[in-house]
Amino acid sequence: MTTETAVQAEPAERDEVRPRPLAVQRSRNVLQRLGRSVVDRYALLAAMVVLIGIFSALRPDVFLTAANFTSMLGIQAPLAVLALGVTVVLLVGEFDLSAASVMGMSAAVMAYLTTVHEWPVLVALAVVLVSALAIGLTSAFFVVKVGIHSFIVTLGMGTLVTGAALGVAGSTTIGGVPDSLTSVFRTRVLGVDAAFFIMLAIAVIGWIVLQKTPVGRNTYFVGQAPTAAALAGIKVPSLRVGALVTSSLLAALAGVMMLGQVGAASPGIASPYLLPAYAAGFLGATAFTPGRFNVWGTVFAVYLLAIGTVGFQLLGFSNWVTSVFNGSVLILAVTFSTIFAKRR
Numbered sequence: 017m018t019t020e021t022a023v024q025a026e027p028a029e030r031d032e033v034r035p036r037p038l039a040v041q042r043s044r045n046v047l048q049r050l051g052r053s054v055v056d057r058y059a060l061l062a063a064m065v066v067l068i069g070i071f072s073a074l075r076p077d078v079f080l081t082a083a084n085f086t087s088m089l090g091i092q093a094p095l096a097v098l099a100l101g102v103t104v105v106l107l108v109g110e111f112d113l114s115a116a117s118v119m120g121m122s123a124a125v126m127a128y129l130t131t132v133h134e135w136p137v138l139v140a141l142a143v144v145l146v147s148a149l150a151i152g153l154t155s156a157f158f159v160v161k162v163g164i165h166s167f168i169v170t171l172g173m174g175t176l177v178t179g180a181a182l183g184v185a186g187s188t189t190i191g192g193v194p195d196s197l198t199s200v201f202r203t204r205v206l207g208v209d210a211a212f213f214i215m216l217a218i219a220v221i222g223w224i225v226l227q228k229t230p231v232g233r234n235t236y237f238v239g240q241a242p243t244a245a246a247l248a249g250i251k252v253p254s255l256r257v258g259a260l261v262t263s264s265l266l267a268a269l270a271g272v273m274m275l276g277q278v279g280a281a282s283p284g285i286a287s288p289y290l291l292p293a294y295a296a297g298f299l300g301a302t303a304f305t306p307g308r309f310n311v312w313g314t315v316f317a318v319y320l321l322a323i324g325t326v327g328f329q330l331l332g333f334s335n336w337v338t339s340v341f342n343g344s345v346l347i348l349a350v351t352f353s354t355i356f357a358k359r360r
Contacts, residue, residue: 057303091277108259120287155264156257161253226310299320299345
């Protein structure tokens, strides 16, 4: 009996001592998926740290300073607001190539009304926002109602808006805007321009709407599967209209913010902002929720691009290097966001 018990108990003891191969393999798979998920989500932040380390090592006297970082936080705020609007449009599967033109038009018209005609700031702001609303609704009409691709509509709208702004405000740079406007964005809070905190508030509101409300969840659904969303009863046309209008309004706010910081503007002042805004949108889609456009990914991507741009400038590189950097980032960002989207 003793011998039989010992013989019967021996395999069970071996099972307790030796790990089962299937369990081990499952554990390895879980760890691999967890590691890959962490890398996918936070690779953007790691890239920021690497860039900061490289530029700090090469120019520690000017790059690794509090003044440099606080300056970047404030100066990039208008671009971040513009990029957030672009992100909303990308979420529903559309494009808004008129965003930078609306930004420049808003800054120029605001400067023109408050300096040449001495209009009150709030009245001029209302005119700019209503104009942006009309631009967004017009683009939405041709995209959603008529059925023309947003790429074509907003490309033409951008040219139209810039031309109209030149007709109203002229091609010269208008300066001398009221202090009541500049003080809103230049006031220092904790050593940083208030413009940064205004952008942060817009980002928080955007994150809450997109992540915590049915409208936001439906917006993601429309971008990923518009046909299925329509069959599920979601009002796809309304969300597409809302995205284009939101992009136009945020572009106008970005223009007013930029005017408040710089103190002068012309209709073409925001043209260089379009490529970085889209680069930030696509690059942001590789972080936090890989394969999906998201608010915080866009914000961090804006500052990654700023770190690269400022770093190259402090190293004495020509402006063409910055253009190469932004263009390369856009191509890589689209590539990686497409790969992540296929893996989801």
